[in-house]
Amino acid sequence: MRLFALMLCGFVCLGVMTGCWNRKELNDLSIVVGFGIDKAKNQYKVSAQVVNPGAYDMKTGSANLAPVTLYSSYGPTVSEAIRRMTTMTPRFNYFAHLRILIFSEELSREGIGKTLDYMSRNREFRNDFNIIVARGVKAEQLLNFMTPLERNPSNSMFKMLEVSTKVWSPSVSTKLDQLVTSLSVEGSSAVLTGIRLKGDIEEGAKSSNVSAIKPSAHYEYGGLAIFRRDKLIGWMNEKESRGYSTITDQVDESIVTIDCPSGGKLSVSGIRVQSEIKASLAQRKPEFDITIKGEGDIEDMECKLGLQKESQLKELQTRLEDEIAGFCQAALSKARRVKSDIFGFGNALHRSNPRYWNKVKKDWQNDWTESQVHIHVHYVIRRLGTISSGVMDEMKE
Known part of the structure; x- marks a missing residue:
């Protein structure tokens, strides 16, 4: 009887310990490093900048491949727009290595609280990426850009802000938990750093932008966005x-x-x-x-x-x-x-x-x-x- 009870317990344990039932293989994932959210009438337009693994393969990769690929889609919610993106990409989007999150100025003036719910609720999002506001351009345009020194444009924006925050006081680095706390706690308001595109934006999207000694266009952080509740209401100068x-x-x-x-x-x-x-x-x-x-x-x-x-x-x-x-x-x-x-x-x-x-x-x-x-x-x-x-x-x- 005791042996039967142990065997029964073992079978029950095997039934609930199913292992990695929801696993996703690395070859099935798109590593998202940059994520932008724009407003498109009554919908959101989300843009995901994903790593192109072939461009980083030293043996079989090609130097002519772009280091990242940009996908965009629309939806009434951020979650639905991301799901709809699977109709144009062969892999699942994976956000654990996100470097930069960009809100457009138009969306920020309407309110960013609703969009933040998805990032705060989704367990894939960590708390080590920076959040910024696009000034005068769409978030998608910032992600559709070629940068010198750093092949990965999102990584370039992330490192630029980290360095600027450390040695130049007009810039501030804001992570997800800091922003959510500023928006939710009574007696405080949120502030985010703004970013612009300087130069010829169309030329900046071409590979020639990184082959010239002086690039045709470049990123530039400038000014802090002032929020009241979750809405952008003004900008601070330097x-x-x-x-x-x-x-x-x-x-x-x-x-x-x-x-x-x-x-x-x-x-x-x-x-x-x-x-x-x-x-x-x-x-x-x-x-x-x-x-x-x-x-x-x-x-x-x-x-x-x-x-x-x-x-x-x-x-x-x-x-x-x-x-x-x-x-x-x-x-x-x-x-x-x-x-x-x-x-x-x-x-x-x-x-x-x-x-x-x-x-x-x-x-x-x-x-x-x-x-x-x-x-x-x-x-x-x-x-x-x-x-x-x-x-x-x-x-x-």
């Missing part, structure tokens, strides 16, 4: 974008250029920049203090200036603090005009005073613009570089 990155503590490294007291320019490379937002109530009204602390090295001095004097360094530090504060004020002014709390002031108020937040959160996106915001910048120049005096100082009249 100065405003720098202020946003500084206030939200997203500056890894950047350059600040100021005027020298005696004329000329001086650039300081920021190596440690940190910011913090604190909320308080003053006469039953919210106030916010933004504290920014930074350290930097002099990287470029095109003026005559005696850096050995402590008074000169202090004057430079004051000018740097004023310049950074100017970035932040520009970003605040822009956010106030479009009435979008992109800095997370509401989150800070929620943490410091939950009861008061529950009273004002309903109309916060409109009411926060009346709040007092104080900016405190403390910047220190740590190093002068490999030379103490400037080249201009050494030049004789």
Whole structure:
């Protein structure tokens, strides 16, 4: 009887342990590296940039093959449009290696919340791809492009944004979970980096674009898209974008250029920049203090200036603090005009005073613009570089 029970248990286990019943062989998959969503009347137009494996095969591949292939289809939902794409491609689309997700500007102004549901719900989508907004062009046009240095255009866009975010503060890298959190959490709004096509767009889609020393067209990141809820409502210029990155503590490294007291320019490379937002109530009204602390090295001095004097360094530090504060004020002014709390002031108020937040959160996106915001910048120049005096100082009249 005991043996019979064990055998029965074994057969039951074999019945439920069916192995890889839903497996998909690698040869049956199309690796999607870039994905764009455009609006087409009352439908979505989705474009998937997939890797062309033959172009990467060192033994049997052809150098004349394009490194990627682009497929596009339409549908009332993103999911249906992707399924309809199987009528033109011999493989299943696989999104686990996605590098870049592009929303068109037109779609972003109508709202991206519905399209994000598919990416958030589908288990194939990981959280290591960047999300951007196409400026002045369709998302499909950005994916139908040939790029130098990086054969894979989507990988090129991904790496460009990662590098730019690390060394140039007007760009920000936004992943899927960050975007969903910004859209869903009360007291904050989303921001995405914009991308343009510069030059001749038609020539950029040809293979000749990568064979010339100077390409006919190229990508360029520029400006941050401001969202209110899930709708694009405005763009920040470079100065405003720098202020946003500084206030939200997203500056890894950047350059600040100021005027020298005696004329000329001086650039300081920021190596440690940190910011913090604190909320308080003053006469039953919210106030916010933004504290920014930074350290930097002099990287470029095109003026005559005696850096050995402590008074000169202090004057430079004051000018740097004023310049950074100017970035932040520009970003605040822009956010106030479009009435979008992109800095997370509401989150800070929620943490410091939950009861008061529950009273004002309903109309916060409109009411926060009346709040007092104080900016405190403390910047220190740590190093002068490999030379103490400037080249201009050494030049004789």
